[in-house]
Amino acid sequence: xxxxxxxxxxxxxxxxxxxxxxxxxxxxxxxxxxxxxxxxxxxxxxxxxxxxxxxxxxxxxxxxxxxxxxxxxxxxxxxxxxxxxxxxxxxxxxxxxxxxxxxxxxxxxxxxxxxxxxxxxxxxxxxxxxxxxxxxxxxxxxxxxxxxxxxxxxxxxxxxxxxxxxxxxxxxxxxxxxxxxxxxxxxxxxxxxxxxxxxxxxxxxxxxxxxxxxxxxxxxxxxxxxxxxxxxxxxxxxxxxxxxxxxxxxxxxxxxxxxxxxxxxxxxxxxxxxxxxxxxxxxxxxxxxxxxxxxxxxxxxxxxxxxxxxxxxxxxxxxxxxxxxxxxxxxxxxxxxxxxxxxxxxxxxxxxxxxxxxxxxxxxxxxxxxxxxxxxxxxxxxxxxxxxxxxxxxxxxxxxxxxxxxxxxxxxxxxxxxxxxxxxxxxxxxxxxxxxxxxxxxxxxxxxxxxxxxxxxxxxxxxxxxxxxxxxxxxxxxxxxxxxxxxxxxxxxxxxxxxxxxxxxxxxxxxxxxxxxxxxxxxxxxxxxxxxxxxxxxxxxxxxxxxxxxxxxxxxxxxxxxxxxxxxxxxxxxxxxxxxxxxxxxxxxxxxxx
Numbered sequence: 001x002x003x004x005x006x007x008x009x010x011x012x013x014x015x016x017x018x019x020x021x022x023x024x025x026x027x028x029x030x031x032x033x034x035x036x037x038x039x040x041x042x043x044x045x046x047x048x049x050x051x052x053x054x055x056x057x058x059x060x061x062x063x064x065x066x067x068x069x070x071x072x073x074x075x076x077x078x079x080x081x082x083x084x085x086x087x088x089x090x091x092x093x094x095x096x097x098x099x100x101x102x103x104x105x106x107x108x109x110x111x112x113x114x115x116x117x118x119x120x121x122x123x124x125x126x127x128x129x130x131x132x133x134x135x136x137x138x139x140x141x142x143x144x145x146x147x148x149x150x151x152x153x154x155x156x157x158x159x160x161x162x163x164x165x166x167x168x169x170x171x172x173x174x175x176x177x178x179x180x181x182x183x184x185x186x187x188x189x190x191x192x193x194x195x196x197x198x199x200x201x202x203x204x205x206x207x208x209x210x211x212x213x214x215x216x217x218x219x220x221x222x223x224x225x226x227x228x229x230x231x232x233x234x235x236x237x238x239x240x241x242x243x244x245x246x247x248x249x250x251x252x253x254x255x256x257x258x259x260x261x262x263x264x265x266x267x268x269x270x271x272x273x274x275x276x277x278x279x280x281x282x283x284x285x286x287x288x289x290x291x292x293x294x295x296x297x298x299x300x301x302x303x304x305x306x307x308x309x310x311x312x313x314x315x316x317x318x319x320x321x322x323x324x325x326x327x328x329x330x331x332x333x334x335x336x337x338x339x340x341x342x343x344x345x346x347x348x349x350x351x352x353x354x355x356x357x358x359x360x361x362x363x364x365x366x367x368x369x370x371x372x373x374x375x376x377x378x379x380x381x382x383x384x385x386x387x388x389x390x391x392x393x394x395x396x397x398x399x400x401x402x403x404x405x406x407x408x409x410x411x412x413x414x415x416x417x418x419x420x421x422x423x424x425x426x427x428x429x430x431x432x433x434x435x436x437x438x439x440x441x442x443x444x445x446x447x448x449x450x451x452x453x454x455x456x457x458x459x460x461x462x463x464x465x466x467x468x469x470x471x472x473x474x475x476x477x478x479x480x481x482x483x484x485x486x487x488x489x490x491x492x493x494x495x496x497x498x499x500x501x502x503x504x505x506x507x508x509x510x511x512x513x514x515x516x517x518x519x520x521x522x523x524x525x526x527x528x529x530x531x532x533x534x535x536x537x538x539x540x541x542x543x544x545x546x547x548x549x550x551x552x553x554x555x556x557x558x559x560x561x562x563x564x565x566x567x568x569x570x571x572x573x574x575x576x577x578x579x580x581x582x583x584x585x586x587x588x589x590x591x592x593x594x
Contacts (some may be wrong), residue, residue, distance in 0.1 A: 024056060033063040051084065058090055062097055070094045085114035085121050086128040093132050108137055115141060119148035126157060135161050153183050159192070168196055168205050172212045179224060186224075190231060199587065201236045223249050230264075239268040239276035247283070258284050258293060265300060274304050292333050298324060299340050306348065314348055330361060335371060338362050339378045347481055352386040373399040373408050380415060385480055389423045407441050414444055417451065422476045424469055426455045446576045453538055457501045467497040471505060483513050504534040508542060515546075520554050531564075541575040544568050552584065562588045 024039035037060035043053040054077065061070035074091040077083045092107030108129075115121050122145020129138035139161055142154035159174035175193060178184040196205045209232060217225040226245045233242035246261050265280035278301065285297040302317055321341040328334045339362075342355035359379040363372065376395040383392035396415045403409035417432035429451070436448035458468040470493050477486035490510040493502060511526030527550070530543035548564035551557040565585035568577055575581075 024053075028056065028060065033060045036060050037064065055090070058094070062094065067094055067098050084124065085111050086124055088114070089125065089128045089132070089134075093134075108134070112137065112140060112144065115144050115148065119145040119152060121145070122152060123154065123157075126154065130157070130161065135165055153178075153181075156184055163192070163196060168208050169212065171196070172209055176212070176216065176228070179228075180222070186227070190228070194235075197232065197235060198590070199236055201238065206232065206236065223252060230260075234264070234267060237271060237273065239264065239271075239273050240279065243276065243280050243283075250287075258288055262293070262296070265297075269300065269304065274307060278304055291328070295324065295328060295334060295337060299336060302340070302344075306344070317344065318349065330365060332365055332367060332371065335362060335367075335374060339375065342378060342382060346382045346385050352382050355382050356386075369402055370408065373403055373412070377408070377412060377415065380412075380419075384415075384419050384422065384476075387476075389419050392419050407444070410436060410441060410444050414448060417448070421451065421455065421472050422479075424465075424472060426459060426465060426468065430455050442576065450538065454502075454505055458505075467493055467500055467502045470497075471502055471509070474506075474509065478509070478513060483517055487513050504530050504537050504539050508539050508546075511543075511546065515550070515554075520550060524550055524555070541568055541572040541577055544572070545575075545577040545581060548581065548584065552588065558588050 020039050020043055024036050024043060027033070027036035027039065037057065040053055040057040040060055043050070044057050047053055054073075058070050058073065061067070061073070071091065071094055074087055074094065077087050078091070088107045088111035092104040092111070095101070095107065096104040111125050111128075115125060122141050126138045126141035126145070129135070129141060139158060142158050146152050146154060155174045155178050159171050159178070162168070162171035162174060172193070175184075175189045179186050179189050193209065197203060197209060198206065200206065210229070213225050213229050213232070216222075217229070226249050230242045230245035230249070233239070233245065242264055243261075246264055250258065250261060261280060261284055265277050265284065268274075268277035268280060281297045281300045281304070285294050285301070288294045288297065298320075302320060305313060305317060321337075321344060324337055325341065328337055330338065338358050342358045345351040345355040345358075356379065359375055359382070362375045363379075367375070376399050380392040380395040380399075383389075383395070393416060396412045396419065399412035400409050400416060403412070413432050414436055417429040417436070420426070420429035420432070433448045433452040433455075437445055437452065454471070455468065458471075459465055470489055474486045474489035474493070477483075477489060487510055490506045490513075493506040494510075497503065497506075507526045507530050511523040511530075514520070514523035514526065524547065527543045527547045530539055531547065534540060534543075544564045544567050548561045548568070551564070552561035562585055565581040565588070568575055568581040569585060572578060
C-alpha cells in the first residue's frame with residue numbers, strides 16, 4: 001500500500017515537472033519571456049544542478065534586459081565553487097550585452113585559464129564561445145587544450161570555425177588532416193567542403209582547394225589526395241581531369257577494381273560529356289580483366305554512338321552487336337547484351353520480331369526470378385511497340401505476380417496500366433494505377449498519379465472518351481518514336497477539343513516531343529501556354545520545371561531559368577521537382593551547394 005502511494009506520488013511529481021519544462025520552452029520559443037522566466041525560475045530552484053534550466057533562466061533575463069538579475073544569479077553560481085568554467089563565459093557575455101567590454105574580456109580570460117587546470121574543459125569552453133560567435137576565443141580554447149593534451153583532437157570544430165571566419169585555407173588544412181589521421185570519414189569531410197566550393201573552376205575557393213591538394217600530393221604521395229582531387233574535378237564537371245586522377249588511383253591500387261572509373265564514366269555520360277565518357281569507357285574496355293566489365297564498357301560506347309541519332313551508323317552498330325553476340329553468346333551473366341541488342345533492333349531498326357526471338361531464347365536459360373523479370377519486362381516493352389498488347393500484358397502480369405512487393409513488380413504493374421491505356425481499356429488501367437499511387441518508388445507513384453488523373457479527368461466530361469483515345473494514340477506513337485505523327489495527333493486534339501481538360505496534357509506532351517526534335521522555340525511556346533492558362537492544374541509544376549530546364553540547359557537564359565525555378569520553390573513546395581529546383585536555383589544564383 002505504501003509502495004503504491006509512493007509510486008503514485010512520484011508519477012504525479014514527474015508529470016508536473018515535465019509540464020513545467022514543456023511550458024518554459026514553449027513560452028520561450030513563442031517570445032513570451034516573462035512567462036518563460038517564471039517557469040525557468042521555478043525549475044532552477046527545484047533543480048539547481050541542471051545547467052539547461054540555468055541557461056534558460058539567464059537567456060530570459062537577458063531578453064528582458066534584466067542584466068543585474070542575470071549577473072547576481074551567475075555570481076551566486078560561481079560562489080558555490082562547484083560551477084563549470086562556462087559560467088565565466090555566461091557572465092562575460094552578460095557584461096558584453098551591457099557594453100562593459102573590459103569586464104567581458106576579463107571573464108572570458110578566466111574561462112580560458114581553467115583549461116590550464118584541466119585541458120578536458122577545452123571542448124565545453126570552446127563550444128560555448130562558438131555559441132556566442134566568439135570565434136577567436138573558441139579557437140584559443142581548442143588550440144590550448146590540444147597543446148596541453150595531444151590526445152585531444154578538436155580539428156573538426158576548428159575547421160568549422162575557420163570556415164565561418166572565411167579562412168578557407170586553414171579550414172581545408174584542418175579537414176584534410178582529419179581524414180589523413182582517420183579522425184573523420186571522407187564522406188563527412190567532403191560534405192562540409194561542398195559548402196564552400198561551386199561548379200566554377202575559377203571560384204577562388206575551388207582554386208585554393210586544388211592548390212592545397214596538389215601541394216599535399218607533391219609532399220605526400222597518398223592516394224587520398226588523388227581521390228579528393230577527382231571529387232573536386234567532378235564537381236567542376238571536368239571529367240577528363242578526374243579521369244587522370246582515377247587512372248593514377250587505379251594503377252597504384254593493384255588494379256583490383258575499375259568501379260570508380262565505371263562510376264565516373266556513367267556520370268560523364270549522364271551529363272552528356274560524351275567525349276570524356278568515350279575516353280573513360282575505352283580505357284575500361286582495354287584494361288578490364290573481367291569479360292562482363294569489358295562487355296558493359298562496349299555497350300556504353302554503343303550507347304554514346306546512338307546519341308548521335310545518325311541513321312547512317314545503324315548498320316555499323318548492328319555489326320558490332322552481332323560480333324558481341326558471337327563473342328559472348330547467350331549466358332546468364334550477359335543478359336544486358338541481348339536486351340540492348342533487342343532494344344536496338346526494335347526502337348532503331350523497327351525489327352521487333354527479330355528482337356522478340358532473341359529475348360525468348362534468353363528465357364530458355366536457367367535464370368533466377370529477377371533475371372526472368374528483367375527479360376520479360378524488356379520483351380513486354382517490345383511487344384507493346386509492335387502493338388501486340390495482349391501478349392505484352394501476359395509478360396508484365398507474370399512479373400507483377402512474381403515480384404509483387406518489389407520495385408520491379410510495381411514497375412510491371414505500371415506497364416500493365418500503361419499498356420491498357422494504349423489499348424483503350426481505361427477502366428482496367430485505373431484499377432492498376434490506384435494501387436500504384438502508394439508505391440514505395442516516388443517516381444512510379446508520381447507517374448501513376450498523373451496517368452490516373454489524366455484518365456479520370458477526361459472521362460467525366462466526355463463519356464465517349466474521344467479526346468482521351470486520341471491522346472493514347474499520340475502517346476503510343478511517341479513510344480514507337482513516330483514523333484511527327486504523334487505531334488499531328490496532338491494538334492488534332494488542340495484544334496478540335498479546345499477548352500476540354502485534356503488540352504494542357506496535349507500541350508505538355510507536344511512540348512516534350514518538340515524538345516526531342518530540337519525545336520526548342522516551339523516547345524517553349526507550349527510550356528508557356530500551360531503556365532499561363534493552367535497555372536492551378538496538375539501539370540503546372542511540370543511546365544514550370546520544363547521551362548526552367550529549357551532556359552538553363554538549351555536556350556542559355558539563366559535569369560529566366562531562375563524565375564521558373566523560384567516559382568516552383570514558392571508555389572509548388574510539394575512538387576516532385578522541388579528539391580532539384582531549389583538546388584538549380586541556388587547554383588544559378590552562385591550559392592555553394594551542399
